[in-house]
Amino acid sequence: MTQMSSPMAEQLVGKGAARAIRRRQSFGTNRRxxxxxxxVLTIVLLISVYPLYFTFLLAxxxxxxxxxxxxxxxxxxxxxxxxVQRVLASDIKLWQALGNSVIVAVVxxxxxxxxxxxxxxxxxKLRFRGRNGLLVFVVATMAVPTQLGIVxxxxxxxxxxxxxQLQAVIVPGLVTAFGVFWMTQYLREALPFELIEAARVDGAxxxxxxxxxxxxxxRPAASMLALFTFVGSWTNFFWPFIVLGSTNPTLPVSxxxxxxxxxxxxxxxxxxxxxxxxxxxxxxxFAGKQLVAGIMQGAVKG
Amino acid sequence: MSNLTxxxxxxxLEVKLSPYLYxxxxxxxxxxxxxxxxxYTAWVSVHQWHLIGGQGxxxxxxxxxxxxxxxxxxxxxxxxxxIFLLSSVPQVIAAIVIAYFLDTNIxxxxxxxxxxxxPYVVAPVAVxxxxxxxxxxxxxxxxxxxxxxxxxxxxWHGSAFWxxxxxxxxxxxxxxxxxxxxxxxxxxxxxxxxxxxxxxxGASRWKTFFSVTVPMLRPTIIFVVITSTIGGLQIFDEPRxxxxxxxxxxxxxxxxxxxxIYELGWGAQKSFGRAAAVSWILFLIIIVVxxxxxxxxRRIASSDAKGARR
Numbered sequence: 001m002t003q004m005s006s007p008m009a010e011q012l013v014g015k016g017a018a019r020a021i022r023r024r025q026s027f028g029t030n031r032r033x034x035x036x037x038x039x040v041l042t043i044v045l046l047i048s049v050y051p052l053y054f055t056f057l058l059a060x061x062x063x064x065x066x067x068x069x070x071x072x073x074x075x076x077x078x079x080x081x082x083x084v085q086r087v088l089a090s091d092i093k094l095w096q097a098l099g100n101s102v103i104v105a106v107v108x109x110x111x112x113x114x115x116x117x118x119x120x121x122x123x124x125k126l127r128f129r130g131r132n133g134l135l136v137f138v139v140a141t142m143a144v145p146t147q148l149g150i151v152x153x154x155x156x157x158x159x160x161x162x163x164x165q166l167q168a169v170i171v172p173g174l175v176t177a178f179g180v181f182w183m184t185q186y187l188r189e190a191l192p193f194e195l196i197e198a199a200r201v202d203g204a205x206x207x208x209x210x211x212x213x214x215x216x217x218x219r220p221a222a223s224m225l226a227l228f229t230f231v232g233s234w235t236n237f238f239w240p241f242i243v244l245g246s247t248n249p250t251l252p253v254s255x256x257x258x259x260x261x262x263x264x265x266x267x268x269x270x271x272x273x274x275x276x277x278x279x280x281x282x283x284x285x286f287a288g289k290q291l292v293a294g295i296m297q298g299a300v301k302g
Numbered sequence: 303m304s305n306l307t308x309x310x311x312x313x314x315l316e317v318k319l320s321p322y323l324y325x326x327x328x329x330x331x332x333x334x335x336x337x338x339x340x341x342y343t344a345w346v347s348v349h350q351w352h353l354i355g356g357q358g359x360x361x362x363x364x365x366x367x368x369x370x371x372x373x374x375x376x377x378x379x380x381x382x383x384x385i386f387l388l389s390s391v392p393q394v395i396a397a398i399v400i401a402y403f404l405d406t407n408i409x410x411x412x413x414x415x416x417x418x419x420x421p422y423v424v425a426p427v428a429v430x431x432x433x434x435x436x437x438x439x440x441x442x443x444x445x446x447x448x449x450x451x452x453x454x455x456x457x458w459h460g461s462a463f464w465x466x467x468x469x470x471x472x473x474x475x476x477x478x479x480x481x482x483x484x485x486x487x488x489x490x491x492x493x494x495x496x497x498x499x500x501x502x503x504g505a506s507r508w509k510t511f512f513s514v515t516v517p518m519l520r521p522t523i524i525f526v527v528i529t530s531t532i533g534g535l536q537i538f539d540e541p542r543x544x545x546x547x548x549x550x551x552x553x554x555x556x557x558x559x560x561x562x563i564y565e566l567g568w569g570a571q572k573s574f575g576r577a578a579a580v581s582w583i584l585f586l587i588i589i590v591v592x593x594x595x596x597x598x599x600r601r602i603a604s605s606d607a608k609g610a611r612r
Binding site for chain 2: 031032033037038040041044045047048049051052054055058066067070071072115116118119121122123126127128131134138141143144145146147148149150151152153154155156171172174175176177180205206207210231234235237238242251252255256259260266269270273276277280281283284288289291292295296297298
């Protein structure tokens, strides 16, 4: 530690100099870090990016080249579009899976946002008997490993005749404890009571107040919740794998079929991985900033 | 009440009932897809119950004793814990270290933060397919890299331990950056004066890290460890996709408990009763491990804090 901390400077060289030093360094808050920090972060970044680039390299190559070079050359091969076309035309129903994944992810995101905001509005702003107890219950259910209820859930779905139907995946995800808790926390601070009272005095019904006052106020947190729900739904495998099967798959389920049927030709397998992954990477390019902010806000509040 | 108009009475009823109506969707969905299945699992687990044939006679704890006698149960229990330890412990440590470097006044903060989060948007199934190729025994990049530096190839699929390392690597790839951002948020909430005080006292950078930063992260560490326990002990996607068969290896060397539940219920045996029994056993294990984690993490972190105060 060769740097001087500002309280030390204040004693040694006076207040003005101390302020100047504080501006410049104040333990890392203003001072630029050394190259070593950038080196470490660059290595971390390479570790998170290389496997994805590796996938693209293989998807643009062909089976023989991949067999010859376990570590692919950093220059992509010429076959990327060709491989993508071939895998889309194959019998693993990738187009159908893409459509199914979009439907499931969009419907669950909208539904989770709507019902969570509705419940969050009630928990944060309305007075009712048993409110605190119910909210504690919601939080407690987040720790329940509901995946372990799959046997009865499967029995229920087969009684309903929903095996192989998208609603078997959509309905269990219509609203989540995390979403309710998240929106409650947000609305508690973001929605002033005065706004609700003003709407009520103007004669708005409760649901009207929710629609025109609470929902707009909830927008920043709601869009983050929609993003997390979308990612969660898009990447979900276990339950869709069991209940949908190969007849009506979502993307992860059809990737599993792809691996099982084409396990010799890695260029096609990886082309399939690219098809399933690129939509979320594009979304990440536009909304990654919000995901980062969402995780960091959730960590402080939760 | 009598001098209220009908409209006012209606409005009063609306104020009373609406909150319950608004919170009800969550409770209805949870009751149907969360609570009921979990309780009903207990009912199924004490019956003979076939995937297609349906409910048979009640056999008490027969399913439990049957699975406890199967060596595959104990193997998958061992594998689950081994993979869980190999993924959670290095992951939490790496996430804290990455967060420490992100918690500096670097240029382009958002760029670096998004960079570490990128793997999170890749589905576990896709991650597993990518790493299954990297860790392929004959043609994998990992063994080729080892050969380059003159080391013997590793039997990533043959050896139980190394298959667990490979599977844990997939989990760590996807979640380390996510957890790093959680730790970063917690670090930013630590008042800077505490660091300044530590520097005035002459503490080195590492000393500051271990006796100020880590103890101050205690609630966050507990949070991350508990959530990764609940998720980690139910691991399915990565080991299921580690080879093309999806049965956990020739000797079940990487079969996990959730894979075992799947195999009992939907595999050759088609025994929902036994699958339900293992579900309940895993449920109890998660509760017990979660509680132990909570106690251990609290103790470790608080003894650090005491050390710092001394």
